[in-house]
Structure formats: C-alpha cells, structure tokens
Amino acid sequence: MSDIEIEIDGKPLKAKPNSMVIQVADEAGIYIPRFCYHKELSVAANCRMCLVEMEKSPKAVPACATPIMPGMKIFTRSPKALAAQKAVMEFLLINHPLDCPICDQGGECELQDLSLGYGSANSYFTFGKRSVADEDIGPLIETEMTRCIQCTRCVRFGDEIAGLRELGATGRGEHMEIGTYVQHAIHSEVSGNIIDLCPVGALTSKPFRYTARAWELNQFPSIAPHDCLGTNIHVHTRTGKVMRVVSRENKETNGTWIADRERYSYLGLYHGDRLTKPMIREHGVWKDTDWQTALEFAVKGLQDVIHQDGAEQVGALATPNSTTEEFFLLQKIMRQLGSSNIDHRLRQIDFSDQDSFSLFPELEVPIADLENCSTFLLVGSNLQKEQPLAAISVRKATLKGASVFAVNMMDYRFNFKVADKKIAAPHEFVFALSGIAKAFLPELSELSDVLVTEQDRLIAERLRAGEKTVILLGALALNHPQAALIRWLAHHIAKASHGAFGILTEGGNASGAWLSGAVPHRAAGGDSLQQAGMDAQTMLQQARQAYLLLNVEPEFDCANPRMTIEALEAAKFVVSLSVFKSPALERFANVILPVGPFTETAGTLVNAAGQWQSFRGVANAYEESRPAWKVLRVMGNLFHLQGFDYESAEEVLQELKLLLKQSPAHAKEFKGTKVKKPGNFLSRIGEIPIYAIDGLTRRAEALQATQSIIEGDLAAVRVHSKTVEELGLRSLDVAKVQQNGCEIRLPVIIDDRVPLRAAYIAGGIKATQDLGELLGPVEISV
Amino acid sequence: MTKTSCTVLSARVRSEIDHWMLRYPPERKRSAVMEALRLAQNENGGSLTESVMDAVADYLEMPKIAVYEVASFYTMYNLSPVGQHVINVCTNISCMLSDSEKVLEHLKERLGIGLNETTADGKFTLREVECLAACANAPVAQVGKKYYENLTPEKLDALLDELG
Numbered sequence: 001m002s003d004i005e006i007e008i009d010g011k012p013l014k015a016k017p018n019s020m021v022i023q024v025a026d027e028a029g030i031y032i033p034r035f036c037y038h039k040e041l042s043v044a045a046n047c048r049m050c051l052v053e054m055e056k057s058p059k060a061v062p063a064c065a066t067p068i069m070p071g072m073k074i075f076t077r078s079p080k081a082l083a084a085q086k087a088v089m090e091f092l093l094i095n096h097p098l099d100c101p102i103c104d105q106g107g108e109c110e111l112q113d114l115s116l117g118y119g120s121a122n123s124y125f126t127f128g129k130r131s132v133a134d135e136d137i138g139p140l141i142e143t144e145m146t147r148c149i150q151c152t153r154c155v156r157f158g159d160e161i162a163g164l165r166e167l168g169a170t171g172r173g174e175h176m177e178i179g180t181y182v183q184h185a186i187h188s189e190v191s192g193n194i195i196d197l198c199p200v201g202a203l204t205s206k207p208f209r210y211t212a213r214a215w216e217l218n219q220f221p222s223i224a225p226h227d228c229l230g231t232n233i234h235v236h237t238r239t240g241k242v243m244r245v246v247s248r249e250n251k252e253t254n255g256t257w258i259a260d261r262e263r264y265s266y267l268g269l270y271h272g273d274r275l276t277k278p279m280i281r282e283h284g285v286w287k288d289t290d291w292q293t294a295l296e297f298a299v300k301g302l303q304d305v306i307h308q309d310g311a312e313q314v315g316a317l318a319t320p321n322s323t324t325e326e327f328f329l330l331q332k333i334m335r336q337l338g339s340s341n342i343d344h345r346l347r348q349i350d351f352s353d354q355d356s357f358s359l360f361p362e363l364e365v366p367i368a369d370l371e372n373c374s375t376f377l378l379v380g381s382n383l384q385k386e387q388p389l390a391a392i393s394v395r396k397a398t399l400k401g402a403s404v405f406a407v408n409m410m411d412y413r414f415n416f417k418v419a420d421k422k423i424a425a426p427h428e429f430v431f432a433l434s435g436i437a438k439a440f441l442p443e444l445s446e447l448s449d450v451l452v453t454e455q456d457r458l459i460a461e462r463l464r465a466g467e468k469t470v471i472l473l474g475a476l477a478l479n480h481p482q483a484a485l486i487r488w489l490a491h492h493i494a495k496a497s498h499g500a501f502g503i504l505t506e507g508g509n510a511s512g513a514w515l516s517g518a519v520p521h522r523a524a525g526g527d528s529l530q531q532a533g534m535d536a537q538t539m540l541q542q543a544r545q546a547y548l549l550l551n552v553e554p555e556f557d558c559a560n561p562r563m564t565i566e567a568l569e570a571a572k573f574v575v576s577l578s579v580f581k582s583p584a585l586e587r588f589a590n591v592i593l594p595v596g597p598f599t600e601t602a603g604t605l606v607n608a609a610g611q612w613q614s615f616r617g618v619a620n621a622y623e624e625s626r627p628a629w630k631v632l633r634v635m636g637n638l639f640h641l642q643g644f645d646y647e648s649a650e651e652v653l654q655e656l657k658l659l660l661k662q663s664p665a666h667a668k669e670f671k672g673t674k675v676k677k678p679g680n681f682l683s684r685i686g687e688i689p690i691y692a693i694d695g696l697t698r699r700a701e702a703l704q705a706t707q708s709i710i711e712g713d714l715a716a717v718r719v720h721s722k723t724v725e726e727l728g729l730r731s732l733d734v735a736k737v738q739q740n741g742c743e744i745r746l747p748v749i750i751d752d753r754v755p756l757r758a759a760y761i762a763g764g765i766k767a768t769q770d771l772g773e774l775l776g777p778v779e780i781s782v
Numbered sequence: 783m784t785k786t787s788c789t790v791l792s793a794r795v796r797s798e799i800d801h802w803m804l805r806y807p808p809e810r811k812r813s814a815v816m817e818a819l820r821l822a823q824n825e826n827g828g829s830l831t832e833s834v835m836d837a838v839a840d841y842l843e844m845p846k847i848a849v850y851e852v853a854s855f856y857t858m859y860n861l862s863p864v865g866q867h868v869i870n871v872c873t874n875i876s877c878m879l880s881d882s883e884k885v886l887e888h889l890k891e892r893l894g895i896g897l898n899e900t901t902a903d904g905k906f907t908l909r910e911v912e913c914l915a916a917c918a919n920a921p922v923a924q925v926g927k928k929y930y931e932n933l934t935p936e937k938l939d940a941l942l943d944e945l946g
Contacts, residue, residue: 168845
C-alpha cells in the first residue's frame with residue numbers, strides 16, 4: 001500500500017498505512033505528551049494524555065490509538081487539544097502525592113516534566129487522596145504504589161516482552177491497583193526494565209534508592225561485559241563513582257531492553273573484596289606495596305621461571321569478559337616471551353576441533369535478525385538465563401509463528417513455547433542429538449550405532465521445512481566433555497536444514513579473545529600457529545611452573561575448580577591481575593595487581609555476531625587500581641619486549657585491526673568421530689546459574705538475593721523423583737556427593753526437570769567449589 | 783497431570799469447566815475463566831480463596847495474576863468468606879427514593895451486623911449494591927439468586943424467618 005498523506009500542526013507528512021498519529025508525530029519530531037504509550041508495547045490508550053484535536057471530530061482523540069487516514073488534519077497544540085491535555089493532567093494529579101522532594105524519580109519523572117507544561121498550580125480537588133499499600137516485589141525493584149498513575153506499561157511489559165505476567169491491575173475504578181495481588185517476588189530476569197518504563201516514581205530501583213538525585217549524575221555510554229550480545233548500557237556516575245546503570249537502545253544488539261544482570265552487576269563494583277593496592281608475597285607473608293615494586297617483582301618471578309624451566313612452563317588464563325585490548329596485550333607478552341599457552345575458554349574441556357573454527361565462534365545470524373527466524377533448535381542452552389535478551393528475541397519470533405525445538409540436559413521452562421524437546425543426561429546428550437542428525441544424514445558412518453526415533457524424524461522434518469532455521473549452541477554444549485562432537489552434529493544439522501549455525505559463548509568477549517589471539521593455536525589476527533600452545537585444560541592437567549592470570553577466580557570460573565586450584569597452588573610463581581581479592585587467590589598467588597573493571601578502563605568488546613563496540617572508562621580508578629591494558633603494557637616494557645609503547649587503548653586496537661586486515665579464511669569444518677551408545681551411570685549437570693557467571697555479578701548482593709528467589713536453593717543436588725528412589729534417598733536428605741576423589745555433602749531436592757541418570761549440581765558457587773568437572777560423572781549416596 | 787488444579791477443584795467442577803471451554807477455540811480457553819470462577823466459588827461455599835483461584839489459573843493455563851484481576855474486578859466474586867445467604871440491598875437512586883435506607887437500617891438492626899459483615903452463626907451477609915434493574919418495584923434486594931421486591935420491614939421479617 002502506498003503512503004498516506006496527513007497534516008500535523010500544519011506540517012504535511014507522509015506515513016505508512018496503519019500507523020498511529022503518535023508514531024507519525026514522533027518520526028516528524030512533533031512531541032505529543034504521553035504516559036501509557038510506548039513504541040515497543042501494545043497500545044492501551046488508558047492515560048488519555050495524548051489527546052489531540054482532529055479536524056471534523058467533535059471530540060479530542062487519543063493520538064496513540066488513532067490510525068492515520070488520508071487527508072487527516074491533526075492539531076497537537078490548538079486550544080482544544082491543550083484544554084483536553086490539561087484536563088487529563090488535572091485528573092492524573094488528583095490522586096498523585098506531592099512527594100517529589102523525597103521521590104527517587106524526581107528530576108527524571110515524566111509526570112513531573114509534563115505537569116510543568118500542562119498542570120495547573122491549583123487543584124479543585126478537596127477530598128482525601130487515595131493511597132495504596134506497597135508490596136515487596138523482590139530485592140531489585142522498590143514500589144511506592146500511591147504514586148502509580150495506572151498506565152499499565154509494567155503490566156504490558158511482563159505480558160508481551162518478558163513473557164512472564166507477574167504484575168496486574170486488580171480491583172476496579174477507584175480501587176484499581178497495580179501489583180502482584182499476593183505476596184510474590186518478581187521472577188523475570190529482565191524485570192528491571194519496568195523501572196525505566198514507569199513514567200512516575202511508583203517503580204524505582206531498590207539498590208539505588210536514596211543514593212543520588214538524577215541531576216547530580218553524569219551519563220556515559222558503555223557496554224556490559226556479561227552476555228555475548230554486547231548489551232548497550234548507560235552508566236550514571238557521581239563524582240567519578242558509578243551510581244547505577246540503565247538501558248541504552250541499540251537496535252543492532254540489545255534493542256530497547258537490558259537484562260537485570262547488566263543493570264545491577266554494578267553493585268559489585270565497590271564490594272569489600274576490591275583490591276586497593278598491589279600486593280606481593282614474600283616468604284609466605286602478604287604485604288602491600290607500590291606499583292613499581294610489584295611489577296618488578298612479578299616480572300622477575302616470571303623471568304626466573306623462564307630461565308630455569310623454559311618459557312613453555314608459563315601459562316596465561318584470562319576471563320572471557322576481558323577487553324579485546326587486554327587479550328591482545330596478554331597474548332603479545334606471552335608469545336614474545338616464547339609461550340603460546342594462553343586461553344580464555346576457562347569452563348570448556350574439549351578443544352579437539354579448535355582448528356576447525358572460522359575466525360571466531362560466531363553466530364551466523366545478525367542479532368537483530370533473530371526475531372525474524374522461523375525455526376530454532378536450542379542445543380545445550382538455557383537461553384533465557386544465559387542470554388536473556390536473545391530469549392526475548394526468540395520469544396518475539398515465536399509470537400510471529402516461529403517454532404522452537406530443544407535438545408537439552410534439563411527440561412527448562414522458557415518464556416517462549418517449545419514445540420518439541422529431547423531431554424537427556426549429559427553423557428547421553430550426544431546420542432540424543434545424533435538421532436536428529438541421523439534423520440537428516442542416515443549415511444554418516446559415525447552414526448551407525450544411533451537409532452532414529454519418530455520424534456527425531458519429526459523434528460528434522462520441521463527444521464528442514466523452516467524458512468529460516470537457526471541452530472543455537474549454549475554454554476552447556478560448549479562446556480560438554482564431547483563439545484567437538486556436539487558442534488559437528490549441530491553444524492551438520494544446520495547445513496542439512498539450510499539454516500544458520502550459532503554459538504552463544506560465555507562471557508562478554510569470547511569473539512574478541514579469538515580475534516586477538518587469546519587462544520593457544522591462533523595468533524592475533526587469526527593466523528594458525530605452527531606450534532600451538534596449551535589450551536586451558538592442558539595447561540592445568542600438565543601443570544605449569546608459572547601462571548599469569550587475568551581476572552580469573554579458579555574456584556568459580558574454571559571447568560574443574562579443584563584441579564585448577566591444585567595446579568595453581570603447586571606452581572612456583574603466579575601473577576594475578578585481578579579486580580577482587582579472594583582467600584583462594586591469596587593462597588596460590590605471589591603477586592596480586594589490582595586492575596579496574598569495565599567501568600574504569602577503555603576497551604572494546606566483540607559480540608557473538610562479530611560487532612565491535614568500544615567504550616571509554618567512565619568512573620575513577622578505585623584506590624590504586626589501574627586499567628589492565630596499562631598494567632600489561634608496562635609489564636611488556638619491564639620484560640624489554642618489542643612494541644609496547646602504546647599511548648592509548650585505541651592504539652592497541654589499531655594494531656590488532658591492521659593484523660585482521662590480512663586475516664586468513666578458515667573454513668568452518670568440524671570433524672566427527674564415532675558416536676557410541678552411552679554408558680549407564682549418573683552424571684552431573686554443572687550449570688552456572690544466571691548470577692554466578694563472573695566475579696562482578698557474584699558480588700552484586702541484590703542479584704545474589706534474587707538468584708536464590710528465582711532459582712531456589714542452589715547449594716543442593718537436584719534429581720528426578722525416580723532417581724531419588726533408585727538411590728535410596730529422600731527429599732531433603734543430606735547426601736554424599738563424590739566427584740574425582742572429592743566429597744561434599746548437599747541436601748537433596750526433587751526436581752522432575754532433571755532427566756534420569758543425571759543430577760543438577762550448579763557450578764560457580766561456594767557450596768560446590770570443591771567438586772570437579774562440571775559435566776562429568778558423579779556419585780551420590782546416603 | 784500432576785497439576786494442583788486436580789487436587790483443589792473437584793472432578794465435577796472440572797468437567798463443567800471443560801464444558802464451558804468447548805465454546806472457545808482451544809488457544810483461547812482462558813475465556814472460560816469467569817464461568818470457571820463461578821463454578822469454583824459455588825463449590826467452595828460461596829467465596830474464592832487464593833488456592834482456588836490458583837487452581838483455576840492452573841487449569842486454564844493462564845497467569846495467576848490474570849485470574850486475580852478478573853476475580854477482584856467483579857463484585858459477584860467473593861474474596862472473603864460469606865454467609866449462607868448473601869443479602870444485596872440496592873441503594874441506587876430509585877430504591878433510595880423508595881426508602882431503601884429504611885430497609886437497610888432494619889436489616890442491620892435485626893441481624894445485628896453492619897455492611898459487608900456476616901452474622902455470627904454464618905447465616906447472613908449484608909451488602910449494599912448498585913442498581914439491580916428492578917426499579918419499577920423499588921426498594922429491591924437480592925438474596926442468593928432471587929429478587930425480593932416492594933420491600934417493607936414486615937416483608938423482610940417474614941423473609942428472614944423463612945430463611946433463618
């Protein structure tokens with residue numbers, strides 16, 4: 001259909017049919033006041049603030065719910081429109097408390113702003129104002145429901161975007177209230193968005209409450225390092241200190257929303273564990289020192305090991321949340337020292353196919369395009385918890401008719417509908433996935449032992465028929481002991497269904513790590529190395545004499561916490577660049593260098609789709625901590641290495657970009673091996689819970705409190721009711737959990753989402769830090 | 783089904799809800815919520831509890847809060863326990879002009895309770911309602927499902943004796 005011509009305030013405009021007046025006005029930069037309308041939500045038209053005059057209409061009409069018509073003439077500032085808007089404002093203010101001076105929304109409140117323009121100084125209302133009792137809806141959101149003007153944006157957000165309707169409008173007329181009606185803490189992992197959506201101070205950030213006023217804050221754009229989409233955020237600071245984080249729109253990555261993990265991880269920034277000064281350990285005693293001494297001590301310690309044992313005795317591990325610049329400099333130091341033992345894939349254990357990757361483990365669909373895909377296959381992915389915003393995109397797609405299939409190790413409840421699923425214990429997982437692969441490719445000799453069920457055939461049929469199919473691999477697939485085989489199968493399924501293949505990596509910058517050479521087998525820029533170094537697993541199994549760590553907390557961040565700690569404790573010399581201190585770190589390290597988190601350094605993150613996003617340091621350095629790239633640069637100088645004269649993080653990035661200009665084309669060619677029938681034993685599902693993925697989120701107290709509400713008690717073994725019987729256990733028994741010779745005791749919880757022959761024992765948390773492999777065999781007994 | 787709805791709602795109520803669900807497309811089965819709540823309320827002695835509403839939500843596969851919204855919107859769903867007979871006295875304009883105040887006063891006195899209260903023996907609950915659409919025979923009260931019209935104190939006494 002061709003565009004429709006209308007006129008707003010005398011300005012001739014063209015717009016698509018079915019647009020609403022407010023959309024056309026917004027595009028043309030003509031502001032119409034509104035409270036309930038939001039471009040990402042359905043039209044409710046219940047606040048009436050956007051009333052405008054329409055030619056030939058006796059009454060004012062709501063601009064948000066009036067579709068445009070040819071020749072329509074709208075007046076947004078005519079006496080009739082203004083009178084209508086002022087009358088609505090008067091009604092809205094009848095019950096609104098005059099508590100702006102003590103309201104957190106004050107200064108950034110849509111009602112306050114609009115009442116300045118449309119409100120009257122006097123009120124005719126002489127009766128008592130209505131008040132509404134507050135509800136406690138969890139540790140993240142503070143409610144002050146007397147201030148609510150019932151725009152229902154929060155209700156519609158839960159219903160339409162988050163896919164979890166937790167708030168509603170109960171009662172009617174004068175007695176209508178927005179709330180949960182019963183005692184209920186919000187469970188959605190994107191709940192914080194309703195704070196941004198609330199036009200008044202009814203829903204505000206609980207941790208931020210009463211800590212700063214809006215006009216005292218400086219706003220800086222930044223990128224959150226917790227998901228692989230590269231969520232865009234605004235960081236608000238006061239006198240150089242981060243006070244809060246709010247969403248920043250970017251259609252290419254996160255869209256309009258951000259997840260609670262990105263919004264509240266800042267709460268960990270100034271945790272008591274923050275390191276304040278460089279520290280060295282001499283004769284078993286820790287002492288604070290200055291940077292010069294600490295760096296010289298670190299460099300000398302590493303040099304001693306290199307002289308005595310050789311450079312290959314040094315290993316470097318970095319968190320996948322590090323910036324690209326940090327990765328680049330770390331690998332540059334390591335490689336110039338003569339060692340390629342560097343890795344960021346801390347929780348992975350199967351690297352046998354690492355040469356089959358293209359430049360980085362990419363998502364073959366643009367992130368913004370996920371919502372337009374027709375068919376999804378999730379492989380080992382708790383998408384909603386791992387990448388909450390990707391789950392919102394998938395949900396959007398399902399609302400448009402897309403089907404989602406899942407092959408998972410646990411029967412997760414998603415915020416989108418799953419058309420069909422296969423749930424299998426970790427050691428049976430490959431076999432389960434092979435069924436679908438074989439339905440596509442019966443001739444593959446590697447799959448000769450695999451049986452194809454009717455369900456496999458049906459899933460394969462639907463994947464093949466999908467107009468735009470995408471196979472998404474999640475963290476559990478990547479951390480699996482047979483990850484290479486899973487990738488091979490999934491890639492085959494993707495090719496056979498003419499779909500896209502996508503790996504959703506852990507951490508915020510796994511792509512950046514691959515591109516900048518923070519992998520043992522590829523140089524910065526992606527060239528394959530003649531002599532590959534040791535991967536994260538090998539350099540711990542064949543323990544090195546010295547380690548250089550970048551923000552690694554081995555008891556939580558590694559595939560096998562126990563083995564990692566043992567290797568580090570046995571090493572002669574360990575240098576750790578770290579934001580936080582921990583008892584484990586003080587046990588195994590010899591030098592601890594305090595570095596800044598993402599808010600205190602410039603850097604670049606590359607998301608799963610390969611989009612580069614740079615950000616600047618937005619807050620002051622905490623005490624004596626320094627940006628890690630600067631620390632690494634100075635270490636390079638102290639080692640007398642070549643080309644460490646960078647003046648800025650941009651120069652580091654330029655050097656990498658030059659290298660990438662001549663990067664080779666690696667064919668994505670995964671290799672398969674024979675798929676064998678699984679054995680009969682119990683294996684551990686060592687998932688990393690949503691707010692335990694990295695050091696910063698683990699120290700954000702409000703997120704930790706939320707995690708125990710939404711995930712239940714994680715210091716437990718979750719097993720299927722049948723497994724409980726087989727093991728001779730009862731619910732809430734304290735069971736003995738044994739793995740690789742270590743033993744801990746955990747209470748038993750019955751959870752029928754767990755398949756047979758499996759036990760869910762989360763990783764990344766204190767209670768399980770003494771266990772071994774995340775997805776390995778486990779023994780449970782009374 | 784391991785659903786809570788099966789333990790809270792009786793088989794009879796569930797089969798009646800099923801009957802109402804047939805009137806709507808399967809993906810819109812939540813449209814049966816009002817009938818489901820009515821049936822559940824009848825079975826639960828005239829009022830709804832949180833667990834009954836949750837069971838309805840569970841049975842119709844809809845968010846719990848959406849059921850609370852419906853139940854709290856309509857006055858004919860009782861969210862707290864009521865007596866055996868609920869007396870709804872209309873005090874809207876026609877009834878008011880026909881001395882509904884007196885009707886109300888008489889009931890309060892005779893039952894010894896105020897508005898929205900239940901007698902100690904659990905027999906009667908007294909409520910004030912808006913127009914019952916029987917203005918021609920004002921004043922009017924609704925007791926249970928029946929209308930009583932042209933009310934006078936004597937008629938009320940007779941009615942209460944009969945019910946009590």
